[in-house]
Amino acid sequence: MTSPSGSGQNSIADNGVLTIPLSTSENGTALDHDLLLAATEKLLAVTRGDIDAGAILLCGEGRNFCAGGNVARFAAADDRAQYLRGLADDMHQVITLLYETRLPVVAAVTGWAAGAGMSFVLHSDIAIAGTRTRMRPAYPGIGLSPDGGMSWLLPRAVGPSRARYIIMTDQILDAERLLDLGLVSEIVEDDAVRTKALEVAAGLAAGPRGSMTAIRTLVHDSATRSLRDQLDAEARSISTLSATAEGVEGVNAFVAKRAPDFRGAR
Structure with a gap:
């Protein structure tokens, strides 16, 4: 390092x-x-x-x-x-x-x-x-x-x-x-x-960079959104991330009871 x-x-x-x-x-x-x-x-x-x-x-x-x-x-x-x-x-x-x-x-x-x-x-x-x-x-x-x-x-x-x-x-x-x-x-x-x-x-x-980016964006944007708009944004974000390489790796690793390899999934 x-x-x-x-x-x-x-x-x-x-x-x-x-x-x-x-x-x-x-x-x-x-x-x-x-x-x-x-x-x-x-x-x-x-x-x-x-x-x-x-x-x-x-x-x-x-x-x-x-x-x-x-x-x-x-x-x-x-x-x-x-x-x-x-x-x-x-x-x-x-x-x-x-x-x-x-x-x-x-x-x-x-x-x-x-x-x-x-x-x-x-x-x-x-x-x-x-x-x-x-x-x-x-x-x-x-x-x-x-x-x-x-x-x-x-x-x-x-x-x-x-x-x-x-x-x-x-x-x-x-x-x-x-x-x-x-x-x-x-x-x-x-x-x-x-x-x-x-x-x-x-x-x-x-860690999962897509997840980190989404978390930062969601929290920041929440200050100017209604709850309904924020819920819609969360739904779009989680569904989008689930189809990414990092999202697939994270879910699969959890089911397999192993540590996720997010670096290898990029």
């Missing part, structure tokens, strides 16, 4: 996991604009079929997942409005592509996930946190408003009233609170976050 290099570059591992770092140790683990551009290229390659990946791992290359935007760079921009619009557009392109790949997304949430970092965690399907993990909206502290889809996803996760309270009062949410709110999936020891997240991502990549 290969692992992401410390160079801050996206990498594809032989376990089927595409690792996308969002920050490095430079600039206090702030969101790295160059890494966003590199992420876009890798995700576009996945959508084109040039990279065969089964899961995506979001992470930071320093002690924090992502400590938010690089405020010093905001301040130094000749035209702050123009710079922030460009940065937001580039970040939103990455988020859009995360969904367009249709792959499960795992986040290794080490240390702080603030501002844009918190937004990226919200877009993951499974977020592994450490005991010292903290999340914070951070936008009101610098007089700005959310980006990265925080104002869309957080209300869906915790309800609009609580979302407004968390963002407007710039709450610091510790690991246990994040788990209670359902914003992270599991808490492990801090030095095990990256290992556990990669293990989870690799397990998803090795």
